[in-house]
Amino acid sequence: xxxxxxxxxxxxxxxxxxxxxxxxxxxxxxxxxxxxxxxxxxxxxxxxxxxxxxxxx
Numbered sequence: 001x002x003x004x005x006x007x008x009x010x011x012x013x014x015x016x017x018x019x020x021x022x023x024x025x026x027x028x029x030x031x032x033x034x035x036x037x038x039x040x041x042x043x044x045x046x047x048x049x050x051x052x053x054x055x056x057x
Contacts (some may be wrong), residue, residue, distance in 0.1 A: 003050040010042030
């Protein structure tokens with residue numbers, strides 16, 4: 001899977017989570033904190049799953 005697909009998927013998840021928290025009247029600083037954590041998790045997951053493996057010699 002390409003890194004772009006991971007980014008697109010995480011953007012949808014993050015936007016949905018932020019919107020639902022907004023509808024639930026969660027304070028904005030909590031929403032921002034959750035978004036930052038999800039962005040970090042998305043980057044780590046995307047890079048881990050899409051990096052090219054080194055060829056064994």
